[in-house]
Amino acid sequence: MSDSFNEVIETQKLSPLLASIFWNRGLRTNEAIQAFLNPNIDQLHDPYLLFDMQKAVERIRQAIASGEKILVYGDYDADGITSTTVMYETLETLGADVTYYLPNRFRDGYGPNKKVYEEKIATGIQLIITVDNGVSGHEAITFANQQEVDVIVTDHHELPSELPQAYAIIHPRHPKGNYPFGDLAGVGVAFKVACALMEETAVDYLDLVAIGTVADMVSLTDENRALVALGLKLIKNTERVGLAELIKISGLKEKEVDETSIGFGIAPRLNALGRLEDANPAVLLLTTFDEEEARLLAEKMENVNNERKDLVEKITTEAMARIDPEDKIHLVVGNNWHEGVLGIVAGKIVQKTGRPTLVLTIKDNGIAKGSGRSVDSVDLYKVLNEARELFTSFGGHHAAVGLSLEIDHIESLRTRLNQYMIANQIETKNELIVDKSMPIEAVSLSMIADLQKLAPFGVNNALPTFLFEEIEIRNCRSIGTENQHLKFTLADKSGHVLEGIGFGFGADLMEFQGPSVSLVGQLSINEWNGNRMPQLQLKDYQVTGLQVFDLRSKTNQSKVKLSKKIVIISFSKQNIKKWQQIIHHPVVLCDESQPFKDQTEAKNYCEILFLDCPIEKDRIKEITRQTKTSRVYLMCRSVDEAYLDGMGTKEQFAKLFKFIKVQGRIDVRYKANMVADYLKIPKNLLIFMIQVFFELGFVTIEDGILTSVKNPENHPLSESDSYQKRKRKIQSEEFLVLSDLPTIKDWLRA
Secondary structure, three states: OOHHHHHHHHHHOOOHHHHHHHHHOOOOOHHHHHHHHOOOHHHOOOHHHOOOHHHHHHHHHHHHHOOOEEEEEOOOOHHHHHHHHHHHHHHHHOOOEEEEEOOOOOOOOOOOOHHHHHHHHHOOEEEEEEEOOOOOOHHHHHHHHHOOOEEEEEOOOOOOOOOOOOOEEEOOOOOOOOOOOOOOOHHHHHHHHHHHHHOOOOHHHHHHHHHHHHHOOOEOOHHHHHHHHHHHHHHOOOOOHHHHHHHHHOOOOHHHOOHHHHHHHHHHHHHHHHHHOOOHHHHHHHHOOOHHHHHHHHHHHHHHHHHHHHHHHHHHHHHHOOOOOOOOOEEEEEEOOOHHHHHHHHHHHHHHHOOOEEEEEEOOOOEEEEEEEOOOOOOHHHHHHOOHHHEEEEEEOOOEEEEEEEHHHHHHHHHHHHHHHHHOOOOOOOOOOOOEEOOHHHOOHHHHHHHHHHOOOEEOEOOOOEEEEEEEEEEEEEEOOOOOEEEEEEEOOOOOEEEEEEOOOHHHHHHHHOOOEEEEEEEEEEEEOOEEEEEEEEEEEEOOOOEEEEOOOHHHHOOOOOOOOEEEEEOOHHHHHHHHHHHOOOEEEOOOOOOOOHHHHOOOOOEEEEEEOOOOOHHHHHHHHHHOOOEEEEEEEOOOOHHHHOOOOHHHHHHHHHHHHHHOEEEHHHHHHHHHHHHOOOHHHHHHHHHHHHHOOOEEEEOOEEEEOOOOOOOOHHHOHHHHHHHHHHHHHHHHHHOOHHHHHHHHHO
């Protein structure tokens, strides 16, 4: 850090932690840090810097003055809903004859719809203003022009190579414009028009601007940071009865609403209507002054949102089962999936697999329609744009797209996507930027509170992420209705501890059995029963060195996920077919007559699973070293339960010997169970004891018939090979089955 930067830090009285974060994020001047820490109205750019703004304002004022009927044409998501509300209220305040329409996702689709334009123009609409859509609406806008109805487009989505012939197009990245900030949300653009029309900063709409901006996940830097920060203050004292009801039914406290509250509470409920039904009531909720109407509308949104959650869970499960792991971009197609939630499903699959995902549903008209979500390293819009000729409709941006195509083109699309990714050597990954390595002892409530100076958090201004290296994990357990989350405690060598939560990491429970792990996560304050304590929210983890996983219990066996690069080993020839039927995977036999083969090692396996116990426990250590594996799974099933039944007591051997003498001949093929029950000797132990007698010449066995030998030569039991093997097997099983995992890990690593 430079001397001048250090002076800035001293002037601003910032902690060393915040100083390092500012430096790493490129905020290194007094002006930049001041602007960041104190977002205000003065940071908002002049709306007239937007291309066509003057032209649009003049046309709208003309329409208001002459009493023309104006239609605000919006979108069915949270950004579109808030954009529509801002534009509608602004025009109504200015005395316009204005109405609004949010297209129906299922009937009208996204963006300008020619049929809807035709219907609205037939009712007398003379000016159409789009919000959060329009830059790809060629057909509908051309039709409006033919009817001598002007269309003013306000939008922020990816610009196509050819823009429609609208009266005016207001877009922060217009090719002929020079607006200083290109990442406004749709509601941000609508707000700019409102400010220009009202000739002042339209502060009364900043609550809506904050909601739409956060919901649309645009960059929370520059102007957007100021818009959201100011809007959050307004929300905490909202006079919108509908918004107050929505906050209440979301389980939030009005005075505590922040960007996370919007992202996980308010926005999903606004989005739910447009995903499953008709989004127009959402605008009514945000504009109504009727408290009873607001309450009923908020309850409706809550019910629809709950229905949405159920659909997402069901379809995600079905979609995950159809994934082809070889695809560079997942393309999943289903029948009769609800198209309103496919974007959320795609997002969940991206989280689970780390790969861009398209989720489509086949419609009755032979068209597959759906949505896609991406990772940081893949511009999904750009990738799909290379195959634009396959689509009947297509639009979106870097991280999210909507599309439809004929079902006959699905496999062509899959091929094109894979070819593009391979040809351009694109890796599918989400970048996780670590702000700082952190010791547990440095974490405190005051430190976490200090981080809030960086809020509001969002895209390009993430909540700081910290690395905790080589940390011991204690009390790790899965929680949640389906054990989908993890709860654990971090501990260092000095005894400092930090509670941790891993949302969505429940399936990784076994990964945390190692002696130490490095974690990356974000810090927050957990409040429970009046207690406040620091908490780490897990984002990623790394385990180095040999990992040993305990599959000796059926509970753990159900949780394990085996990769393709695994070799599965059994030490029991008599049970290998049984194993293969159970696990549906090739099993390698490694008994005394069949050692571990070199060709198996040559396959470069990185994981190994031991199904049962060898006679000599050191065989497991030898094979582990031979394969040079980094992950060892120990099921160590005791096939014959030697360690449980033991070697057999003198009394048991004597009882069996006497029984055989009395019987003379026994058909052990069919009567072994009867003999075991009669002598009260476990069957597996009985079979072993008979084998010992056979090896010592006490009995003969031919075609399954056991015959007593008269006056056999006397031998101690220990002279039997089977007796010695079982003795060693018991020692092996006692160690491998009964030892705790740390003991086995230390033994394997020694």
